[in-house]
Amino acid sequence: MSGEVLVEVDNVSKKFCRDLKRSLWYGVKDLSGELTGRTQHDALREGEFWAVKDVSFQVRRGEVLGLIGPNGAGKSTLLRILNGLIKPDRGKIIIRGRVGALIALGTGFNPILTGRENVYNAGAVLGLKKKEIEDRYESIVKFSELEEFMESPVRSYSSGMKIRLGFAIAAQMQPDVLILDEVLALGDVAFKAKSFNRIYSMTEHAAVILVSHSMAQISRVATKTLVIRNGKQAFYGASVGEGISEYYKDAPNKLPANDFVSDLARIDRVEIEINGQQGLETVRSLDHVAIKILARIDGSVDRFSLNIVFFSEELINFMSCNSFFDGVTFLNSNCSNEIVLEIRNLNLNPGRYYVWIAVLRNDFGEILARNASAGMINIVGPHKGNEPVRLKGQWTHKQV
Amino acid sequence: MTDSRRAPELPEVIYTPESRIKHPVEMLRDMWRDILAARELGWRLTVRDISAQYRQTFLGYFWAFVPALVTGATLSIASRNRVVDFGEADIPYTAYVIIGMVLWQTFMESMTLQIQAMSKAREMLAKINFPREALILSGLGQTLFNFGIKILLLAATFVWFDLSVPATILLAPFALVLLLVLGTGLGVLLAPLGGLYEDVGRGIIFSAMALLIVTPVVFVPPDGGTFAEIVALNPITPLLVTTRDLMTTGTMTHPLGFFLASLFAVLLLLAAWTAYRLAMPIIIERMSA
Incomplete structure (x- = not known):
């Protein structure tokens, strides 16, 4: 039951430069290119490499794309391009509808201001209107379980409390395209369960791109996978199991522990x-x-x-x-x-x-x-299960 | 493909490597759309920064008055004792300096707050896609708020020195806005570069000194000579002098200069805003690399 295509990524590439000084200088050059409309993106300059190379995929409403790959493979860069924060150097991206990203929870918080004030600030940063925040204020506070702390400055919060408040605000978004970057493990066990449920309900009506290193989570949530390695697309398809196997090709061939x-x-x-x-x-x-x-x-x-x-x-x-x-x-x-x-x-x-x-x-x-x-x-074996253990069962069936 | 099922009202965004400047009509439309969308966030950011700023001080608004008062007091002592000669003003020299300093400070703030807003919002910029114009609006909002406080000081100065209030004072806000347009334009132009190189922030401290020397803030505009020409060519001069004149003497000494400087300020702000938008993705990429 998949809906319309909300995310179309067509042969997208992005360059990066490892050396800071050079990178800043290239920044100045790119800037002048951008301002004069004479942008030269195609060739790699000295010290540059392709952080993302020729990646293509589509996500429809109702689909969850599990984006997996080792650290530094280019996943976050790809997400930032999708979120419109940085421009691709090649290729084209089409995004339809409101984009919501569940990354960087609590961005826009000012530590000196109270929880209440920060709810309004962070909500505005996420594009919520004042009225929308007012309407949802009670449910934000309730969800974060911080009723007694809303009038205290945020700098007196523990890091877990900040994340809870940040999540409660971000969870008010109703995006068409939802970007999730490793945010799914939050707070204590009770809050984690609650936030999982909220995320799942957010994913139901959106086109979702989920970055995670937890294959258990990918196999539970994703409907298709994209594996990238060294910026390149190593696997893309509807088989989550195959994607996960591809990802594990990088795994060590013995348990990383001491004898x-x-x-x-x-x-x-x-x-x-x-x-x-x-x-x-x-x-x-x-x-x-x-x-x-x-x-x-x-x-x-x-x-x-x-x-x-x-x-x-x-x-x-x-x-x-x-x-x-x-x-x-x-x-x-x-x-x-x-x-x-x-x-x-x-x-x-x-x-x-x-x-x-x-x-x-x-x-x-x-x-x-x-x-x-x-x-x-x-x-x-022929059957790929997401759980390690498979029980051999005795099955009976009768018409009732 | 199920494109036919696509709800028509969904907005569509396309990202390509191409510079938006190649499609000026669309770019202007986007700029208009974003400035409208940025109003609410701009307001929230203004309120946020002002409340945070004043919640952590004991003396609070007093700090807004200090620079102008101290400069006014020290320079008038220096001038009275013939340590320096700043020329003859039409109003008491101390009042002249206090009013000049308030305007100068406001101008400088309109510029530096843009650069500060950008570096303060680093993390937000790197992670969240919000209308970037909100940062410009919040810098402007804070400048206006700080000026609002200084109106008290200006009023006190008028009372203390028993200055007459000309009818043209009603026009002064327009001249002031143009002064802020110039400052904001400069700030918005420099902010992206300031995001890349720290040199920009440091350079501003020096250039502030240099600019103060060629702007008639504490001295009366001289007649004739190379220095007078430099002062006259400085676009801040006609805007600041006109604002002060409209408030105090009610005469407009350089109408042509004022007109040209205003035009320059408006065009600069528009150009700077365009550059700011185009620069943002590139700056964010390098800031967080």
Whole structure:
């Protein structure tokens, strides 16, 4: 159910200069070019590079474009061009309707003035008329939960309070085109939930461009994705899953954490066997996986247990397998130990997962050794789910 | 494509690399639209900055009077004791200096507030797309407010020195507005460059001194000589002198100069405003790079 095209971006490029002095001088040159109407944008000058290069996309009303990419890929530059703050060096952008950007909450606040006064100021900055602000004043205050603080100067607010007030004001906009830049994690848990709901209701009737590094959020909200890397379009399409996979191509191939070795134990090797075969890199969803661990443990440790933790690409530990919880501890054979963990039907959705293995004293006691670089399991499969774990269900159906 | 379903009332904005100056008609239409849209925000920003400014002082409005009073007092002592000779004014010299300084200060504020408004709004400019004209209006609004306070000082000066009030004082506000148009024009012209280079702000401090020397604020316009010519060519001279004359003596000494300087001021402001708009995206890009 998509509506009219509200954002059309056609082959947009933007140059940037890394060197400040030179950048300012180019600024002066661009300025004179702009004033005389003889703008020369096409060629790169010394020290310049393309911060955004040949990016094209469309967003219709009701659609949410997830704009993803590593830091410095050009996402914010692109947003600033869309918001009309800076000009493109090439290409063309058409925006239809009122644009609202949920970035820089609380811009226009003056710390000396009271919360009440600042509501009017920040509202005016966002383009709300006095009448509109008056009508919504009560709901802004209520939403921010700052009833008792509205007559105090904003400089006495905590940073969380400022953001809450800023969000409550910005959330009054009813834009046709909504730009969201990493603003979705605000304040405490209760306020976060409330602001999520408000943002979702704002996105319903708008063409939305959402920048986020949280793929969980992208997969929840986005209806299409644009991945940019080094300013270039790496992926653009309606498949959110593919976009996210493209983004994760940049992810490291082992868990970015330290291995830990004590005098008492070290993990020498970890081997992953798939369906009885070694050396395979990719696992299909629901394959049988065996993880073989070779560990040397000092004789002073009589029993030990193992804990294996799975991390998602977002580095969230979402699943573990603990020998002690399974009722198993291992007798130390005073030299090399080989332990094999078999997992039947590894019920993970396609994606990349990191494995972290820890040797614990006795029954879930002190950590003796930890191997964070145990490896990465790359799961492939026909169905791309947004959640890491996939449960194999038994389904029944009858006509009622 | 479902273009046919598009609601016709949605405004459409197109961004391209091309300079807007190539489409002057559209540009003028946009300027008109934005200045109308900027009124409310301009007003809010004016109120915001004035209330913030006076909430944090104890002496408050007193500071608005200090420069003119101190200059008036010291220079009249210096002049009376023949330390310097500033010429013979038609009204008591101290009153002449106080009125001149009030006008001069107002002129300078109209210029510097534009540059300050721009640097104060850096973060806002870099992140939010609001009609930039609001900054110009707020600078002008604050200048007018500050002048409003100084009217008290002017009134007190008239009473203290028992000056007669000519009927032409009713025309003085128009001359004053033209003086502010000149100051605002200069400020608006320099503000974008000031956003790039700090040199602009520093340069203004020096040029303020230089300008004060070639503007008859504390001295009476001299007759003949190179210096007199420089003073006469300075566009601030006829505007400031005329404003003061309309308030005090009721005679207009340089009608042609006043007319030319007024025309210059108006054209300068229009040109500066155009340049300001065109410059803004480029300045924002470099300011936040």
